[in-house]
Amino acid sequence: MADAFPPDRILLGPGPSDVHPAVLESLGRPLLGHLDPAFLPVLDEVCDHLRTVFRTANAATLPISGTGSAGLEACIVNLVEPGDSVVVGVNGVFGGRLAEVARRAGAQVHTVEREWGRIIEPEAFVEAVQAHDAKVAAIVHAETSTGVHQPVAEIGAELADTDTLFVLDTVTSLAGVEVDVDGWSVDACYSGTQKCLSVPPGLSPVTFSEKAVAALKGRSTPVQSWYLDLSLILAYVDGDGGRTYHHTAPISMLYALHRGLELVLDEGLEARWARHARVGAMLHEGLAELGLPLLAQEGHRLPQLTTVGLPEGVDEAALRRRLLDEHGIEVGGGLGKFAGSAWRIGLMGHSASERNVRQVLAAIGDLLD
Numbered sequence: 001m002a003d004a005f006p007p008d009r010i011l012l013g014p015g016p017s018d019v020h021p022a023v024l025e026s027l028g029r030p031l032l033g034h035l036d037p038a039f040l041p042v043l044d045e046v047c048d049h050l051r052t053v054f055r056t057a058n059a060a061t062l063p064i065s066g067t068g069s070a071g072l073e074a075c076i077v078n079l080v081e082p083g084d085s086v087v088v089g090v091n092g093v094f095g096g097r098l099a100e101v102a103r104r105a106g107a108q109v110h111t112v113e114r115e116w117g118r119i120i121e122p123e124a125f126v127e128a129v130q131a132h133d134a135k136v137a138a139i140v141h142a143e144t145s146t147g148v149h150q151p152v153a154e155i156g157a158e159l160a161d162t163d164t165l166f167v168l169d170t171v172t173s174l175a176g177v178e179v180d181v182d183g184w185s186v187d188a189c190y191s192g193t194q195k196c197l198s199v200p201p202g203l204s205p206v207t208f209s210e211k212a213v214a215a216l217k218g219r220s221t222p223v224q225s226w227y228l229d230l231s232l233i234l235a236y237v238d239g240d241g242g243r244t245y246h247h248t249a250p251i252s253m254l255y256a257l258h259r260g261l262e263l264v265l266d267e268g269l270e271a272r273w274a275r276h277a278r279v280g281a282m283l284h285e286g287l288a289e290l291g292l293p294l295l296a297q298e299g300h301r302l303p304q305l306t307t308v309g310l311p312e313g314v315d316e317a318a319l320r321r322r323l324l325d326e327h328g329i330e331v332g333g334g335l336g337k338f339a340g341s342a343w344r345i346g347l348m349g350h351s352a353s354e355r356n357v358r359q360v361l362a363a364i365g366d367l368l369d
Helices: 021-026 040-054 068-079 093-104 122-131 153-159 210-217 230-237 251-267 269-289 316-327 354-368
Strands: 060-065 085-090 108-113 136-140 165-169 188-190 203-208 305-309 342-346
Touching (some): 040 203, 040 251, 060 068, 068 093, 068 136, 068 188, 068 203, 068 210, 085 093, 093 108, 093 136, 093 165, 108 122, 122 153, 153 165, 165 210, 269 354, 316 342, 316 354
Parallel strands (some): 085 108, 136 165
Antiparallel strands (some): 060 203, 188 203, 305 342
């Protein structure tokens, strides 16, 4: 008899996270057409719930069809034209990805780089933005490759009354730690469904300020990507003057996001942040008791994504495979400078529980014994 598929797993990697049963159930609902009048209120409620979770009043708040990287690309290609000056903070993989997408959009990219595991000092980032007269300034709030929690409120405050557009990656932070788009004067922000929202991968929530939408409308060149052109997508999402077809919306994923956002709001944002903080601290303390070092800068460690060093001489990939095969627990390997010597342990959304922390700590202790 064939082994059961899919195998039973506890998803404690950098994403996807475990999905609540109610969200999985919503995926099985009968399909409706993406222009069906019975479906459109669901889409409207998704956008309203996203405004609450992003903490914004932005009209241009919506789910982009695609994973978090599609949201990243949507923010960049809609705001950047060839020759524009763009400053990007790079202290991990996803800051590097932001810079690469901006280069491909034709920007003159200037990076502010720091060692992996360290934050980018807000004052240094703002100084670079001013020095290069940047049209766009982009930084990662929760760097998934390192577990660093980047301070951004000071950056937003400094850029609020300037012409610079402030872009923020919240793929791993949204619904896990505080995100305040309006309070931090963020002009374009993107996330992903598969992390702290605990919805399957496939959608990227985004929000654009009025300042960002004005920049989009004032472009002198077409948006590089037709599929991600916000001026076209909004004609379907906002329904102003009727819903204009752009592409077929992923109906089942929107059902799932709708249910996932309801669960977030039922729990309450502050309560959800507190849960992540509590279980993250429990994991950090347990790893320290096992003698394993935390690699992100002290005082700037994410509770929902932890990079932890392994003992010298340990075969990281083999040990991680044993964790999967013997304990049914998935964690992520290190990236970049941490490759081969570290793990990335995620406690995101439905996966962020004390039970999961106890299980993964016991399993790691068993494997290292």
